[in-house]
Amino acid sequence: MVPPSEIWRAWLGEDAVPPPLDRFLSRQRADKDTFAAMGRATAWAATVAAALVPGAWAEDREGLLSQLRGLPPRDVLLAADACADRDAPRAIARAVSSLRSRLRDAPSWGAACVSHGVPAGWAAVMARRAALSGEGFVRRWLAAQCTRPPLWVRPREEAVVSLRAEGWKVEEFPDGSARVTGARGIETSSAFRTGKLEVQDRASQQVALLAVPRPGQVVWDVCAGRGGKTVLLGHALAGRGSLHATDTDEGKLAGLKQRVRRAGLADVVRVRAWAGEGVPAFGPEARRGFDVVLVDAPCSSTGTWRRNPDARLRMEPGDLARFAETQKRLVELGMGVVKKGGKLVYSTCSVAVEEDEDVVGTGALYGPPELDSDTLFGAVLSVP
Ligand SMILES: C[S@@+](CC[C@H](N)C(=O)[O-])C[C@H]1O[C@@H](n2cnc3c(N)ncnc32)[C@H](O)[C@@H]1O
Numbered sequence: 001m002v003p004p005s006e007i008w009r010a011w012l013g014e015d016a017v018p019p020p021l022d023r024f025l026s027r028q029r030a031d032k033d034t035f036a037a038m039g040r041a042t043a044w045a046a047t048v049a050a051a052l053v054p055g056a057w058a059e060d061r062e063g064l065l066s067q068l069r070g071l072p073p074r075d076v077l078l079a080a081d082a083c084a085d086r087d088a089p090r091a092i093a094r095a096v097s098s099l100r101s102r103l104r105d106a107p108s109w110g111a112a113c114v115s116h117g118v119p120a121g122w123a124a125v126m127a128r129r130a131a132l133s134g135e136g137f138v139r140r141w142l143a144a145q146c147t148r149p150p151l152w153v154r155p156r157e158e159a160v161v162s163l164r165a166e167g168w169k170v171e172e173f174p175d176g177s178a179r180v181t182g183a184r185g186i187e188t189s190s191a192f193r194t195g196k197l198e199v200q201d202r203a204s205q206q207v208a209l210l211a212v213p214r215p216g217q218v219v220w221d222v223c224a225g226r227g228g229k230t231v232l233l234g235h236a237l238a239g240r241g242s243l244h245a246t247d248t249d250e251g252k253l254a255g256l257k258q259r260v261r262r263a264g265l266a267d268v269v270r271v272r273a274w275a276g277e278g279v280p281a282f283g284p285e286a287r288r289g290f291d292v293v294l295v296d297a298p299c300s301s302t303g304t305w306r307r308n309p310d311a312r313l314r315m316e317p318g319d320l321a322r323f324a325e326t327q328k329r330l331v332e333l334g335m336g337v338v339k340k341g342g343k344l345v346y347s348t349c350s351v352a353v354e355e356d357e358d359v360v361g362t363g364a365l366y367g368p369p370e371l372d373s374d375t376l377f378g379a380v381l382s383v384p
Pocket of ligand 1: 223228229298
């Protein structure tokens with residue numbers, strides 16, 4: 001069993017226990033208030049406890065919290081470690097012994113989840129993925145969730161030369177991605193400021209490559225969000241054709257517009273908010289339909305747990321059915337406007353079969369254990 005404090009330490013560095021939960025929460029909007037109201041120590045107690053006790057978060061939230069409340073986060077982490085047979089003071093050991101007995105009774109995927117810092121409620125989701133992709137895949141995938149992914153970028157033109165000249169270490173890969181390490185934030189680099197580089201996870205880049213259009217084609221990026229994939233597709237058009245980027249979230253689209261301008265793509269990318277129902281009224285160039293439609297669907301984001309470790313505690317497996325319903329609807333909508341000879345690319349950042357193969361039949365997962373990245377699912381649906 002990987003001691004939970006090791007998981008968080010791997011994330012936060014040797015000196016960061018108790019971890020700066022606030023930093024994570026400041027990046028999240030959902031549930032932030034709940035966590036803030038619980039207080040930092042309790043939130044961490046809950047974090048560790050939820051990772052340790054099968055189903056406890058859902059079953060007996062209050063009971064669990066009262067058991068752990070009052071213990072400083074460091075002690076809760078030690079208590080968690082005691083499950084991995086380390087010494088612990090008696091008070092902590094008492095709290096742990098009940099966690100331990102429940103752990104023993106956990107179903108097998110529950111125990112595997114818990115020992116990798118994933119709440120046991122996800123066991124059934126892991127079991128379905130294992131049935132399709134193999135037990136070894138899921139075990140290695142779970143192990144990857146205990147480590148932090150590196151910074152991936154997509155450099156263009158002279159970006160790599162410029163990054164190296166400014167002190168960054170850059171490893172380039174044949175798919176056009178690059179892994180970057182350095183002491184400063186990448187946003188301070190000249191390559192970033194001049195739009196010669198996009199920060200984008202490697203698996204996300206690989207999925208976007210499935211949807212790359214030819215110059216002159218007409219593209220609809222249905223769930224464009226902040227535009228990670230939009231920019232990659234926009235560059236492929238080489239100044240010809242058009243790319244319509246829509247999303248239901250106007251806040252994200254504001255970020256997308258900025259990104260598109262920085263990348264020098266304002267002439268090919270048309271951005272607009274959309275209610276998510278029915279096909280928007282596009283210009284005459286889309287009258288005969290689209291060559292490429294990308295549905296990068298809203299999902300549970302289980303594939304981003306490495307980057308946002310608290311996300312596994314804020315999403316419930318019960319949410320999958322609701323996402324799947326929206327995903328199926330968006331695919332149907334998109335398929336209705338693909339030209340003959342064109343294609344729809346469907347993607348999620350989820351490892352759950354419920355949101356992937358159940359929605360579109362077949363496809364592939366991109367991510368750990370093969371790639372040191374987030375996990376994305378991608379499928380190409382061609383229209384003959
Ligand atoms: C996976 S994210 C998109 C990420 C983006 N394509 C990128 O690569 O950076 C999914 C997006 O779907 C949007 N969304 C949520 N509900 C939607 C709906 N009913 N119809 C369309 N888009 C929706 C969300 O606002 C979110 O930006």
